[in-house]
Amino acid sequence: MHLLIPAAGMGRRMGSNRNKLLLSLLDRPLIAWTLEAASASREIRWIGLIGQPEDWPDFEAILAANPPSKPVQFIQGGSTRQESVYNGLQELPPEATSVLIHDGARCLATPDLFDRCAESLRHCPGLIAAIPVKDTIKIVGRDSQTIEKTPDRAQLWAAQTPQGFEVALLKQCHDRGKSLGWEVTDDAALFEKCDLPVQIVPGEETNLKVTTPMDLAIAEFILRQQRPELK
Numbered sequence: 001m002h003l004l005i006p007a008a009g010m011g012r013r014m015g016s017n018r019n020k021l022l023l024s025l026l027d028r029p030l031i032a033w034t035l036e037a038a039s040a041s042r043e044i045r046w047i048g049l050i051g052q053p054e055d056w057p058d059f060e061a062i063l064a065a066n067p068p069s070k071p072v073q074f075i076q077g078g079s080t081r082q083e084s085v086y087n088g089l090q091e092l093p094p095e096a097t098s099v100l101i102h103d104g105a106r107c108l109a110t111p112d113l114f115d116r117c118a119e120s121l122r123h124c125p126g127l128i129a130a131i132p133v134k135d136t137i138k139i140v141g142r143d144s145q146t147i148e149k150t151p152d153r154a155q156l157w158a159a160q161t162p163q164g165f166e167v168a169l170l171k172q173c174h175d176r177g178k179s180l181g182w183e184v185t186d187d188a189a190l191f192e193k194c195d196l197p198v199q200i201v202p203g204e205e206t207n208l209k210v211t212t213p214m215d216l217a218i219a220e221f222i223l224r225q226q227r228p229e230l231k
């Protein structure tokens with residue numbers, strides 16, 4: 001299985017002046033944890049690491065400190081996550097028929113989650129890891145003040161990554177999105193817009209996306225629970 005890791009963001013919501021994936025989480029840069037989990041997955045055979053060229057020397061140093069058990073190719077990122085994944089798809093080796101896409105910022109995903117997604121992708125054209133929403137969610141008017149409605153929680157799932165797709169279909173969806181100016185925050189949304197089915201794979205409650213400084217503190221807490229030897 002081929003894996004693309006979008007890692008070309010800035011981390012504006014982190015308030016950082018550099019890519020948040022290079023910030024420290026315990027004793028290592030955040031992206032090192034993501035790479036370690038992908039490397040430990042039995043199913044992943046090749047990793048495309050999508051980044052901004054100014055971060056490549058840091059990525060090289062991270063890989064040199066913990067050499068992964070599979071090839072890693074650097075791919076130039078775009079100005080949005082959507083563009084970065086588009087670039088990644090163009091650089092997949094020709095033999096890649098299916099692909100998993102996993103945010104570099106979801107650094108607590110386990111090797112087992114990668115393996116379960118890869119296995120499920122043998123039986124469907126598109127999937128995402130997701131978990132049922134715990135909160136009651138309100139749809140609020142554009143004034144950000146008044147509730148318009150309360151959707152049925154039984155139908156609400158929080159989207160995570162990995163997300164996985166047949167490469168040919170995902171490329172078609174990205175091409176269509178690009179030509180029609182669609183702006184989406186995940187790849188499943190492109191599949192949905194093209195009326196293609198996306199299956200749910202049970203995600204992990206601990207598979208948070210490190211977006212804000214508070215997420216970084218929570219990720220550190222979870223990592224200490226998962227890896228008691230690091231305490």
Ligand SMILES: Nc1ccn([C@@H]2O[C@H](COP(=O)(O)OP(=O)(O)OP(=O)(O)O)[C@@H](O)[C@H]2O)c(=O)n1
Nearest residue numbers: 006007008009010011012013079080084104105
């Ligand atoms: N141009 C971009 C923007 C984002 N990403 C990646 O997409 C994932 C999810 O994005 P997000 O958490 O929003 O990261 P940032 O864009 O860095 O954060 P922010 O939106 O706060 O600036 C991250 O692994 C990020 O590196 C990317 O590859 N290319």
Ligand SMILES: C[C@](O)(CO)[C@H](O)COP(=O)(O)O
Nearest residue numbers: 081103159160161185186209
């Ligand atoms: C792909 C994703 O992680 C699923 O939860 C998320 O949509 C990324 O979006 P963001 O807007 O970059 O946080």
